[in-house]
Amino acid sequence: MKSILKIVFGCLCFATLLYIIISNFDNEAFHDTASAGSEASLTAAEIDNIINQENIDKGQKLEPFASELAKKETEELASRLENRKKEAERSKKVVETIKRSFYFKKDEFQNTGWYKHKVWGNDSFIDRKGLTCTVRDDGYIYLSSNYYSDDWLFHEGVYVKIGDDIYRSDIIPTYDENHRTINAGGSIWENIQYTDGRDNGIIEAIANNTDKIIKVRFLGDEFYSDITLSKRDKLAIQECKRLSDALSNSTL
Numbered sequence: 001m002k003s004i005l006k007i008v009f010g011c012l013c014f015a016t017l018l019y020i021i022i023s024n025f026d027n028e029a030f031h032d033t034a035s036a037g038s039e040a041s042l043t044a045a046e047i048d049n050i051i052n053q054e055n056i057d058k059g060q061k062l063e064p065f066a067s068e069l070a071k072k073e074t075e076e077l078a079s080r081l082e083n084r085k086k087e088a089e090r091s092k093k094v095v096e097t098i099k100r101s102f103y104f105k106k107d108e109f110q111n112t113g114w115y116k117h118k119v120w121g122n123d124s125f126i127d128r129k130g131l132t133c134t135v136r137d138d139g140y141i142y143l144s145s146n147y148y149s150d151d152w153l154f155h156e157g158v159y160v161k162i163g164d165d166i167y168r169s170d171i172i173p174t175y176d177e178n179h180r181t182i183n184a185g186g187s188i189w190e191n192i193q194y195t196d197g198r199d200n201g202i203i204e205a206i207a208n209n210t211d212k213i214i215k216v217r218f219l220g221d222e223f224y225s226d227i228t229l230s231k232r233d234k235l236a237i238q239e240c241k242r243l244s245d246a247l248s249n250s251t252l
Contacts, residue, residue, distance in 0.1 A: 094246040098239055102135075113137040115243060119236040125182060125189045129227045131158070131216060133203060133240035134193075139248030141240060143169070143199035145218065147190040153220040155190055160202050160229075161215040167205050170198035171219075207241035210234040 102115040103122040115135040120126050125146065132144045145158045154174055160167045172179050172192045182189040194202075206214060206229070214229040 088250050091246040091249040095243065095250055098243045098246065101236075101239055102243065104137075115240075117236040117240060119232050124180070125191055127187075129216075129218065129225065130233050131160075131202075131206070131229060131237065132233075133237050135240050135244050135247065137247060138251075139244045139246075141203060141244040142196075143194045143203050145169070145192045145194070145216075147188070147218050147225065149188050149225075150186055152188055153190060153218055153223060153225055155192070155218040155220045155225070157192070157219045158202070159217040159219065160205065161217075162205055162209050162212055165205070167200060167202045169194050169200055169202060172198070203237060203241055206234055207238040210238050
């Protein structure tokens, strides 16, 4: 019995000693880990400071380049503005020269003015078949087709043939506000205004090809009528286009 008690007592002592050793080992490991974590946090802070300093250094190095770039952009902007001023002055001189070939009518209520080439007179209707242009004082331009006869065609658009190229205007119905007619003294006038670009490039095509034969077809609801555009009408349309461009470029 005594020998058994000695054995039990010895086991308890051994277990107690083992517990003390393990506890000490865990405490040391905990302190070591805490210390390492502190050192790691300190290192991260130092790294952040280094990165921030590098960014500051880079910014200081890039500052001269940014300043030079801003200076270059300012000079380019000033150059473009100066060129634009010169272009506006040239355009004003062109306007002063070309407008001598035009009638000018001021609309005091809308504070706008309209140019009509003297070849066609100062009326919207002309006593012949042809194409005309009207130019506003800000450069806006539109084409008109004029049909004149002793019988109705009720045309709603035109085809224009220049060489092998055919240009087609939009169709403007007879009830459209830009479609106007007069019947007087046995004569018929039909006038269509192709506003807002509905000529589909006809003005520019004629202006660029005054040396070529240009044919025009008036498209009626059942029939059509063909003409060859006269030399004076071609040149008048070309001058309308030049006046339009000059007026558009004469203001900054």
